Amino acid sequence: MNTMLSIPHEISFGEIYLPPxxxxxxIAYLLAIGVSQMCGKLGWHKYIYSPAIAEFSLMVIFVELFSNFIAIV
Structure with a gap:
């Protein structure tokens, strides 16, 4: 088994290195903002008790989904 595949690597944009x-x-935060705004435009915001907690929960869900595709640990 090759252990080098499980080591996290930085993502580089030119000379800038960013952690995965x-x-x-x-990406998850931007997607959560988009989903929250879409829910607001559709009128679903009246069913959400706390928009901040709902947006944070969406961000956590999207981070979990994306972390399956990008090795972050």
Whole structure:
């Protein structure tokens, strides 16, 4: 078994190196904002008790989904 595949690697954008978890969390946050705004436009916001907790929960769900595709640990 090759252990080098499980070692996290930085994602590079030119000369800038970013940890994979930061990239995943940024994408998940932007997606959570988009879903929250879509729910607001559809009128579903009246069923959400706390929008901040709902947005954070969506972000956690998206981080978990994306972490299956990008090795962050």
């Amino acid at each position: 978890l930061l990239v995943v969390m940024t």
